[in-house]
Amino acid sequence: MLTDRQLFILQAIIDNYIQSAEPIGSRSISKSEGISYSPATIRNEMADLEELGYLEKPHSSSGRIPSEKGYRHYVDHMLLPHRLSEKEIKNVKSLFAEKVMETEEVVKQSATILSSLTSYASIVLGPEIFESKLKQIQIIPLNMRAAVAILVTDTGHVENHTVTLPESLDGSDLEKITNILNDRLEGVPLYKLQEEIYKEVAGLLKRHVSSFHDALRFTLDTLQKSKHEKVFYGGKTNLLSQPEFKDIDKVKSIFELLEQDDTVHDLLKPDQDGLVIKIGQENDYEAFEDCSIISAAYTFDGKPVGTVGIVGPTRMEYPRVIGLIQLLSDGLSDTLTNLYNNGK
Amino acid sequence: MLTDRQLFILQAIIDNYIQSAEPIGSRSISKSEGISYSPATIRNEMADLEELGYLEKPHSSSGRIPSEKGYRHYVDHMLLPHRLSEKEIKNVKSLFAEKVMETEEVVKQSATILSSLTSYASIVLGPEIFESKLKQIQIIPLNMRAAVAILVTDTGHVENHTVTLPESLDGSDLEKITNILNDRLEGVPLYKLQEEIYKEVAGLLKRHVSSFHDALRFTLDTLQKSKHEKVFYGGKTNLLSQPEFKDIDKVKSIFELLEQDDTVHDLLKPDQDGLVIKIGQENDYEAFEDCSIISAAYTFDGKPVGTVGIVGPTRMEYPRVIGLIQLLSDGLSDTLTNLYNNGK
DNA sequence: ATTTAGCACTCGTATTAAAAGAGTGCTAAC
DNA sequence: GTTAGCACTCTTTTAATACGAGTGCTAAAT
Missing domain, CATH: 3.30.450.40 (GAF domain)
Known part of the structure; x- marks a missing residue:
């Protein structure tokens, strides 16, 4: 267990070193506010602290710098709550x-x-956004070949993909698909989307959209899992x-x-x-x-x-x-x- | 005007320097493929090229490096089309x-x-995206206080803003506003949006939405000019x-x-x-x-x-x-x- | 039993001097 | 016009020396 004086010295060294980035010598500690021991005394303590692993020396005749153990102790046990300006x-x-x-x-x-x-x-x-829930899906055709699919979650996150339109799907198909998706998937967490598409959506697509295969593929493209958060x-x-x-x-x-x-x-x-x-x-x-x-x-x-x-x-x-x-x-x-x- | 030999030497120096980042001496040029002059000859040419401003010396007894003028000439007049691998x-x-x-x-x-x-x-x-044209606007309420406004352009660009909802606007107001915007603003280039809102939209809002003031402000918030391109x-x-x-x-x-x-x-x-x-x-x-x-x-x-x-x-x-x-x-x-x- | 003054010692850094090396510019010969 | 030769320049490298901050240890002081 460290004595109060050792703690004080350790603190002083770390604080100083954080400031100056230079190894700290016994003399400068001895002169610092709140302590009244000679450099020699400080040196003895410093040697002890080094032996205990809280300090180290870049080379044999230099001042001390904190070791990782020193910082760890500082962070775990010595941190005074800091007043931000x-x-x-x-x-x-x-x-x-x-x-x-x-x-x-x-x-x-x-x-x-x-x-x-x-x-x-x-x-x-x-x-x-993995856990957030789907609020609404929009599919907006841009031209004959491309559309933008937009997913909005309950947290206000907007995810959009550009998708190519299979030729077999016309405007009314898109509308049907969009309606089905919004009807069945609202409130579903994003990570469950794929699962739900197979479970809830696929059947409906088969029933209502002529080119089922394209429609399903398109749906999966549209809702493809989004990347990592930014x-x-x-x-x-x-x-x-x-x-x-x-x-x-x-x-x-x-x-x-x-x-x-x-x-x-x-x-x-x-x-x-x-x-x-x-x-x-x-x-x-x-x-x-x-x-x-x-x-x-x-x-x-x-x-x-x-x-x-x-x-x-x-x-x-x-x-x-x-x-x-x-x-x-x-x-x-x-x-x-x-x-x-x-x-x- | 540079002679062929000067051009060759300039080229060799630049090519070499680009490779090595070291000043190039007369000896190494003299040894390079395609030239058969002694270092002394090369030195004379190099001195001339320096006088003309195409080369410079880091110090008086070093090899030459290209000057900015040298690079400029290289880029403007000497560049052979490069075969990419x-x-x-x-x-x-x-x-x-x-x-x-x-x-x-x-x-x-x-x-x-x-x-x-x-x-x-x-x-x-x-x-x-400044010049691209508005394709569609969607306003999706998230909860009582917030909504997401989504703008899609004809180039597939999706822009979204989270906006706070004025209390005075209810769901049917939002729908009306969305319809008016889509009706009046489709095809308008983004940089003209603000102008068009005042010209085309404001009047309609006044007629159809009760709390006109909030509605207009909300509309402007929604379509606020987007930032610089990324x-x-x-x-x-x-x-x-x-x-x-x-x-x-x-x-x-x-x-x-x-x-x-x-x-x-x-x-x-x-x-x-x-x-x-x-x-x-x-x-x-x-x-x-x-x-x-x-x-x-x-x-x-x-x-x-x-x-x-x-x-x-x-x-x-x-x-x-x-x-x-x-x-x-x-x-x-x-x-x-x-x-x-x-x-x- | 602590604390401290004193002093020899260590090791990094700065300084200086000397040597090495690459490359030039110039002259004179080819 | 070209080139061999050579003195000269300037950087880089190496070595030697001095300097100084800071230590560790011992012995004296408190």
């Missing part, structure tokens, strides 16, 4: 104050705000300002990873609804060995549907970032829920 | 072979392909592999510029339908002083509606990139035109 709060709140909002727009803006308020890169996963990034360039990423190869491998939406989605998928902090090697990718990732799910109707996250160096301003992410994810949850659930 | 052609063609396509998806994929086939960053501006990026990270961008500050300023969609849009907006090549300082931004940008507009119905572009170092593989960009922009033009215009 008026300006920060105002900034975030203003995002949610807008009256007319596209969900996607709000989510995208979240990424932008988050990165502009930190010097890190932000990632926001758009709301998962991933929005903000301020990747910020990472280039961090001294730990002055090595271009390191940045490159990070950026390459961040260009793979699938991987990123995997990394952040909202499986928990609390705050997740991954420090350095706790991340599963080698490219992130010098990074920390802080993320929080936001919810709709109580269920986690998306994620707000920050990627930065392990030397991250944890308290502030955590505050911001919580503010933002709460805001997103409220916004979604208010907008689409209240009117129920 | 089978693989490249197949790769691009496969993109356009798909049957069911979302315009947006194709455009996005274009950016990805373009960057994967080059070691540069690609930018693709989505098709301009900008898709691919392979920004590629730039980090280029030796000229090993300086992190340079990369940073480039990336910062590339994060501003507005600026990028401005830079590439499809004002000409030919190929545009901007070399180094010909670009208006300081961040691009070591970059070249090659772009080509793609067309719909004969009019330029979007742009395909590549950002790389001035030392760019011009012939290959030009070939690729032309292939791709032609492909996009064909695809758009076939898909949405043929059926007319």
Whole structure:
């Protein structure tokens, strides 16, 4: 168990290092507010803290920097709730104050705000639409060969596909199909669509539409499962300002990873609804060995549907970032829920 | 006017430099295929080419590198049509072979392909929708307070806004409004919508809907002018592999510029339908002083509606990139035109 | 039993000097 | 007109040295 003095010193070192990115020496700690021991005493404590694994030295005669274990302890046990500045709060709140909002727009803006308020890169996963329920289907013919199929869900999500029209289907067939689909599929969660088409729709199509085969294929095309939810990034360039990423190869491998939406989605998928902090090697990718990732799910109707996250160096301003992410994810949850659930 | 020998030497230097990124010395040119002069002779020619402004020296005793004027001359007068490899052609063609396509998806994929086939960053501006004509409007209520408004254009573009419902409008009002809009606005180009609303729609609303004021405001909200066309990026990270961008500050300023969609849009907006090549300082931004940008507009119905572009170092593989960009922009033009215009 | 002053020691960084190497420009000969 | 030869220039590499921040340890002070 760490003594109070050790905790104080650990805290001082981490806070300083987060600020300066330089190894911290005993002298500077000894001079810091609230402590009155000589450098030699501090040195002894630092040696102990190193032995316990909370600190490390870049080389034998340098000052100390926090180890991953040090950061972990800091984050788990030593974090004082951080007061965000008026300006920060105002900034975030203003995002949610807008009256007319596209969900996607709000989510995208979240990424932008988050990165502009930190010097890190932000990632926001758009709301998962898998569970949301079909509200209405529209099929709008564009010309003889193509039509646009539009799906609207109860969460205001609009999904559209351009589909080619089989020659065998004429305008009245389309109308019939649309009616059948709207009649049978309203309220069905998107992930069940395919199943329901076979179960509920196929029979009706056979009865009412002449070229059944084309009609069914067309229907399946139209309602094909939509892709992953979108991933929005903000301020990747910020990472280039961090001294730990002055090595271009390191940045490159990070950026390459961040260009793979699938991987990123995997990394952040909202499986928990609390705050997740991954420090350095706790991340599963080698490219992130010098990074920390802080993320929080936001919810709709109580269920986690998306994620707000920050990627930065392990030397991250944890308290502030955590505050911001919580503010933002709460805001997103409220916004979604208010907008689409209240009117129920 | 340059002699044949000077042209040959200039060509050799540029080709070599594009390959190696190292200043080229007289000896290596002298040894290259197709020339049989001694290094000393080459040196004399190189000195002349330098005096004429086509070459420059990083320092007084180094080999030569092409100047911007050199590249310009190369691009304008010396470019042999480049044969793309089978693989490249197949790769691009496969993109356009798909049957069911979302315009947006194709455009996005274009950016990805373009960057994967080059070691540069690609930018693709989505098709301009300003001129396209309204096909249909749908307003779908989600709950008591919100509705989704969907605009479909004749080019298959789908635009949707979430709008809040004024309390004074009930379901039958919405239906009336939708009918009026579809009746009066079909075929109107998007940029004229606002004008037409005042001219054609306002009067009808006044006559048929009780709370005229809310209805008009709602209508305007619904059809609010949509944002800029989308900008898709691919392979920004590629730039980090280029030796000229090993300086992190340079990369940073480039990336910062590339994060501003507005600026990028401005830079590439499809004002000409030919190929545009901007070399180094010909670009208006300081961040691009070591970059070249090659772009080509793609067309719909004969009019330029979007742009395909590549950002790389001035030392760019011009012939290959030009070939690729032309292939791709032609492909996009064909695809758009076939898909949405043929059926007319 | 803590704490601290003192001091030798370590190791990274900056500085300088010297050497190596690639390539040029010029002159004079071919 | 072409080329061999050579001195010269300028960058890059390597080595040697000095500097300095910070440590660890010991012995004295509290």
